[in-house]
Amino acid sequence: xxxxxxxxxxxxxxxxxxxxxxxxxxxxxxxxxxxxxxxxxxxxxxxxxxxxxxxxxxxxxxxxxxxxxxxxxxxxxxxxxxxxxxxxxxxxxxxxxxxxxxxxxxxxxxxxxxxxxxxxxxxxxxxxxxxxxxxxxxxxxxxxxxxxxxxxxxxxxxxxxxxxxxxxxxxxxxxxxxxxxxxxxxxxxxxxxxxxxxxxxxxxxxxxxxxxxxxxxxxxxxxxxxxxxxxxxxxxxxxxxxxxxxxxxxxxxxxxxxxxxxxxxxxxxxxxxxxxxxxxxxxxxxxxxxxxxxxxxxxxxxxxxxxxxxxxxxxxxxxxxxxxxxxxxxxxxxxxxxxxxxxxxxxxxxxxxxxxxxxxxxxxxxxxxxxxxxxxxxxxxxxxxxxxxxxxxxxxxxxxxxxxxxxxxxxxxxxxxxxxxxxxxxxxxxxxxxxxxxxxxxxxxxxxxxxxxxxxxxxxxxxxxxxxxxxxxxxxxxxxxxxxxxxxxxxxxxxxxxxxxxxxxxxxxxxxxxxxxxxxxxxxxxxxxxxxxxxxxxxxxxxxxxxxxxxxxxxxxxxxxxxxxxxxxxxxxxxxxxxxxxxxxxxxxxxxxxxxxxx
Numbered sequence: 249x250x251x252x253x254x255x256x257x258x259x260x261x262x263x264x265x266x267x268x269x270x271x272x273x274x275x276x277x278x279x280x281x282x283x284x285x286x287x288x289x290x291x292x293x294x295x296x297x298x299x300x301x302x303x304x305x306x307x308x309x310x311x312x313x314x315x316x317x318x319x320x321x322x323x324x325x326x327x328x329x330x331x332x333x334x335x336x337x338x339x340x341x342x343x344x345x346x347x348x349x350x351x352x353x354x355x356x357x358x359x360x361x362x363x364x365x366x367x368x369x370x371x372x373x374x375x376x377x378x379x380x381x382x383x384x385x386x387x388x389x390x391x392x393x394x395x396x397x398x399x400x401x402x403x404x405x406x407x408x409x410x411x412x413x414x415x416x417x418x419x420x421x422x423x424x425x426x427x428x429x430x431x432x433x434x435x436x437x438x439x440x441x442x443x444x445x446x447x448x449x450x451x452x453x454x455x456x457x458x459x460x461x462x463x464x465x466x467x468x469x470x471x472x473x474x475x476x477x478x479x480x481x482x483x484x485x486x487x488x489x490x491x492x493x494x495x496x497x498x499x500x501x502x503x504x505x506x507x508x509x510x511x512x513x514x515x516x517x518x519x520x521x522x523x524x525x526x527x528x529x530x531x532x533x534x535x536x537x538x539x540x541x542x543x544x545x546x547x548x549x550x551x552x553x554x555x556x557x558x559x560x561x562x563x564x565x566x567x568x569x570x571x572x573x574x575x576x577x578x579x580x581x582x583x584x585x586x587x588x589x590x591x592x593x594x595x596x597x598x599x600x601x602x603x604x605x606x607x608x609x610x611x612x613x614x615x616x617x618x619x620x621x622x623x624x625x626x627x628x629x630x631x632x633x634x635x636x637x638x639x640x641x642x643x644x645x646x647x648x649x650x651x652x653x654x655x656x657x658x659x660x661x662x663x664x665x666x667x668x669x670x671x672x673x674x675x676x677x678x679x680x681x682x683x684x685x686x687x688x689x690x691x692x693x694x695x696x697x698x699x700x701x702x703x704x705x706x707x708x709x710x711x712x713x714x715x716x717x718x719x720x721x722x723x724x725x726x727x728x729x730x731x732x733x734x735x736x737x738x739x740x741x742x743x744x745x746x747x748x749x750x751x752x753x754x755x756x757x758x759x760x761x762x763x764x765x766x767x768x769x770x771x772x773x774x775x776x777x778x779x780x781x782x783x784x785x786x787x788x789x790x791x792x793x794x795x796x797x798x799x800x801x802x803x804x805x806x807x808x809x810x811x812x813x814x815x816x817x818x819x820x821x822x823x824x825x826x827x828x829x830x831x832x833x834x835x836x837x838x839x840x841x842x843x844x845x846x847x
Contacts, residue, residue: 302564302572306536308337309527312348312445315488315631316545322485322524324470327395327503329402330485331425331467332526333366334497336458337628338566340532342431345448345466348525349440350484360435360469361448363456364403365427368496369463374518375494378420382496382518386415388422389501389515400514402467402501405429415513425499425516426465431456435469460534465499466526487522488631495521537628538563538574538620546605546616546635554604559630562599563622575623579603581616593618608637644700645844648823656816656827658792662781667771670711672731679731683771684806686711687728690721691782693791697819700846704759707817709780709793713764713840714740715815716757725757733767739845758847763815763826765841769799769806777808789820800834809833 310332324330345361367373374382389400390407401407403426414421436453440446450456458464468485487498498519505514542560549555557579565572577593593601601620608614615634621627640647670686672679679685689708696703697717704717710727712734718725729740740757769777777799784790794814799806811832816825824844831837 304532304566306532307529309334310488310523310525311527312525322487329467329469329501330524331465331499332497332523333368333463333465336460336462338460338532338534338536340530342450342456342528342530344529346527347446348486350443357440358437358471359440360437362432362435362467363430364465365430366463366465367423367427368425374496383520384510385518386513387516387518388412388414398503415515430464485524487524498523532566534567535565535624535626537626538622540618540630543630545633548636548638552607552637554607556604558602559618560599561601561620571623574620577601577620579616580619581605584613610637610639612637656785656792658781658783658785658794659796662783662794665780673726684769685728685731685733687726695819697817698822711770712768713766713795714762715793717759727757760845761815762841762843764813766836767801768811789818790816792816800832800836802834
């Protein structure tokens with residue numbers, strides 16, 4: 249809690265001398281004599297205030313609170329390891345490790361957690377001393393005859409051959425990213441829950457002490473049967489963007505070469521510009537940087553006006569409470585990736601600070617984070633938040649906000665797409681459940697439809713609430729990500745067309761239309777969750793697709809739901825109409841992607 253102590257000089261014009269009065273933040277007035285040590289009184293009052301607001305506890309790393317917009321799910325398979333390194337902000341003891349994950353598909357939902365000293369830190373590792381920068385950068389591994397799978401080991405103590413095998417491209421050999429183990433005794437087992445924050449209390453095993461500036465890794469290893477990159481053995485960890493210019497924190501150990509673009513090696517890989525939602529709490533004995541809460545998260549806006557940003561910022565110093573307090577705070581921001589001058593935050597009282605980000609122009613991409621430092625210069629920052637200034641009209645489209653809604657319900661007149669018509673890509677590593685994440689098509693729309701200056705004739709319809717358009721029936725489109733549902737607000741991506749092991753070409757949607765893109769299910773061999781129909785409602789200008797009473801997922805299990813919506817393409821007027829009857833009962837509207845994209 250930051251409070252200002254005012255020294256008020258009350259002047260009596262008729263008196264021969266001045267009476268000094270010290271007024272506290274609570275409004276208490278104390279007359280002062282010439283013998284009083286004012287600075288000592290002020291320091292004592294400050295110590296009282298800060299000791300009431302502060303403690304020797306702190307939370308650090310990539311937390312869900314500071315990175316609520318994380319939207320990059322990571323998949324981890326049999327024997328994969330997720331790892332993030334940190335610099336300890338103070339002397340003290342790590343109390344708890346927190347992990348936020350999505351689906352849990354490991355054997356018995358169990359992972360093992362370990363902490364290591366880190367050989368990767370600012371000045372050492374990818375991007376330094378001639379090494380390439382991270383971003384799917386192959387790094388290396390150990391060998392182990394005890395590994396009956398691929399004969400690999402991520403850590404020297406688990407290897408039977410402690411010779412490090414570098415996989416860095418070029419002639420510069422790498423080194424083990426992990427040093428000695430700090431905590432874990434070879435791997436502490438933790439049963440994980442899906443779609444929630446999981447925590448591991450360090451005290452259940454041993455004390456984990458660190459010193460200020462000490463680099464250390466937190467690692468999480470997956471278990472399960474040897475089903476390489478299979479849908480039913482995956483754990484998704486949300487990942488977050490990271491402000492470090494070299495972006496070296498995020499690492500992953502692959503038991504096998506990942507079947508995705510850009511991967512050429514097993515072993516440790518420096519992943520680059522995002523980090524898993526893994527964080528930790530500490531009991532400290534030294535100074536801490538300022539901590540943030542209640543940070544304003546600006547979203548996309550139609551407004552070109554200045555945007556207010558506010559936050560609660562608290563500074564504590566366990567070693568010397570008298571010097572605790574936020575010395576300065578500011579907004580560090582960029583416009584279209586170009587850095588802008590820092591904007592000072594104004595202290596509003598209590599622990600509240602506020603600033604204004606200058607208004608932008610249409611299509612500007614604005615990213616910002618808050619930075620604060622204490623009287624010693626110890627600083628910290630929030631995660632990066634981004635938004636865009638958007639318009640209801642540009643050279644490619646205009647949104648008609650005054651149009652009336654003509655109900656284009658084809659529930660009774662449309663043609664039902666049979667479950668057998670849905671398909672997923674046939675190459676190794678793709679999805680295997682057409683009724684969950686499949687595509688059906690092509691469907692002839694009757695005539696060309698022009699959108700974004702291009703023309704299309706055929707539609708491909710996805711289970712998960714989106715369609716893709718193609719010029720010919722021969723262009724097979726997968727309206728998904730390799731037969732998997734995209735998560736949160738991601739467009740379908742990571743298609744494998746053109747790979748040598750691909751049996752047939754499956755192109756990523758070049759013209760993608762999403763009335764309600766979310767993870768839904770239309771049916772499988774054991775159950776039926778609604779249906780998808782198409783038709784024209786008796787109007788030859790229209791091509792309509794309706795998702796009728798589709799199912800959804802609750803705690804990973806499919807359930808019948810009431811999700812009902814449609815998209816109508818009017819080939820005569822060039823309009824796209826989204827219509828919603830029911831968005832279901834499980835909150836899909838909070839995570840659905842709605843819009844269009846042309847590549």
